Amino acid sequence: xxxxxxxxxxxxxxxxxxxxxxxxxxxxxxxxxxxxxxxxxxxxxxxxxxxxxxxxxxxxxxxxxxxxxxxxxxxxxxxxxxxxxxxxxxxxxxxxxxxxxxxxxxxxxxxxxxxxxxxxxxxxxxxxxxxxxxxxxxxxxxxxxxxxxxxxxxxxxxxxxxxxxxxxxxxxxxxxxxxxxxxxxxxxxxxxxxxxxxxxxxxxxxxxxxxxxxxxxxxxxxxxxxxxxxxxxxxxxxxxxxxxxxxxxxxxxxxxxxxxxxxxxxxxxxxxxxxxxxxxxxxxxxxxxxxxxxxxxxxxxxxxxxxxxxxxxxxxxxxxxxxxxxxxxxxxxxxxxxxxxxxxxxxxxxxxxxxxxxxxxxxxxxx
Ligand code: ATP
Numbered sequence: 001x002x003x004x005x006x007x008x009x010x011x012x013x014x015x016x017x018x019x020x021x022x023x024x025x026x027x028x029x030x031x032x033x034x035x036x037x038x039x040x041x042x043x044x045x046x047x048x049x050x051x052x053x054x055x056x057x058x059x060x061x062x063x064x065x066x067x068x069x070x071x072x073x074x075x076x077x078x079x080x081x082x083x084x085x086x087x088x089x090x091x092x093x094x095x096x097x098x099x100x101x102x103x104x105x106x107x108x109x110x111x112x113x114x115x116x117x118x119x120x121x122x123x124x125x126x127x128x129x130x131x132x133x134x135x136x137x138x139x140x141x142x143x144x145x146x147x148x149x150x151x152x153x154x155x156x157x158x159x160x161x162x163x164x165x166x167x168x169x170x171x172x173x174x175x176x177x178x179x180x181x182x183x184x185x186x187x188x189x190x191x192x193x194x195x196x197x198x199x200x201x202x203x204x205x206x207x208x209x210x211x212x213x214x215x216x217x218x219x220x221x222x223x224x225x226x227x228x229x230x231x232x233x234x235x236x237x238x239x240x241x242x243x244x245x246x247x248x249x250x251x252x253x254x255x256x257x258x259x260x261x262x263x264x265x266x267x268x269x270x271x272x273x274x275x276x277x278x279x280x281x282x283x284x285x286x287x288x289x290x291x292x293x294x295x296x297x298x299x300x301x302x303x304x305x306x307x308x309x310x311x312x313x314x315x316x317x318x319x320x321x322x323x324x325x326x327x328x329x330x331x332x333x334x335x336x337x338x339x340x341x342x343x344x345x346x347x348x349x350x351x352x353x354x355x356x357x358x359x360x361x362x363x364x365x366x367x
Pocket of ligand 1: 021024025026044045046047048049050051052053200
């Protein structure tokens with residue numbers, strides 16, 4: 001069972017969920033605990049089972065095995081409207097012929113709330129989402145960002161315990177996304193509603209989530225606080241999936257004082273074991289080092305070092321990435337942050353190294 005908050009405070013608990021389509025297993029033994037008002041991001045490549053997991057929580061799919069608890073209450077087998085949830089989809093799924101005001105109030109209409117109460121609440125929510133001026137428009141008369149607000153207002157008006165969001169900003173213009181993300185995060189915290197947000201975009205997952213769940217091939221590979229997943233990828237898949245990691249393959253050598261020697265085609269490196277048991281000598285394994293943890297012209301005390309040739313220098317907004325090549329086709333990424341003048345050019349031969357504690361050993365054999 002994953003570590004997490006006390007059971008009584010959980011908004012959602014998934015216990016060993018499994019979902020098949022024929023012979024194909026789309027979700028395999030997924031367990032997850034979501035504390036009160038948490039922002040959880042399900043992250044992973046296309047087809048890894050994120051949406052199916054979300055649909056199981058919503059009650060749109062019935063898992064073949066496992067239990068789903070919402071607010072401590074077993075809901076497996078209950079229809080969506082009997083779960084304390086709302087859902088928001090990437091295409092927003094707005095009703096084309098309904099005005100914004102009617103769409104936003106729709107959830108309350110379904111709950112058969114008195115008309116006057118619905119009108120008051122809709123007015124409040126339209127104001128809070130800054131869409132009051134759009135009240136009489138239909139979806140075809142709205143921009144992408146406006147549709148997004150309407151869909152969110154519609155989902156949140158019933159104050160569900162959990163809001164399930166499937167790629168909710170995937171359809172938005174890139175320039176809008178950052179602002180929308182900031183707004184959504186603030187809104188989520190104010191509302192106290194737990195968000196379960198599905199994305200394949202790691203920037204979204206790591207900047208929004210209090211808890212990030214990385215999935216691959218229907219299973220959870222790793223889950224935890226964003227900085228923990230970023231700084232300590234537990235598997236070769238997670239390290240390779242997260243941008244900015246160099247993943248090395250090798251075989252276990254000797255271990256001493258909590259440090260393992262790893263023999264790779266590019267040389268011998270030393271990696272801390274931390275809480276992992278030392279693998280048997282000769283076992284295949286992987287470890288990773290973040291691209292920004294590499295050091296140019298390392299001093300003699302740095303034992304992990306490589307001679308490489310700079311192949312390309314790429315400029316990103318906040319950093320400069322160097323792609324370097326080593327013996328046997330080894331490719332290494334080295335990132336420099338800050339406005340330093342370039343220290344190497346394409347074709348230069350350089351020595352890079354890293355402090356021993358920058359290496360992260362992964363669980364299990366190489367992927
Ligand atoms: P994406 O990011 O592309 O939306 P995902 O991680 O959300 O991917 P899912 O939509 O959960 O992935 O799908 C997981 C796997 O299950 C995929 O291989 C998909 O083809 C398969 N799958 C999903 N729904 C069905 C279905 N109704 N029948 C058969 N296979 C399905």
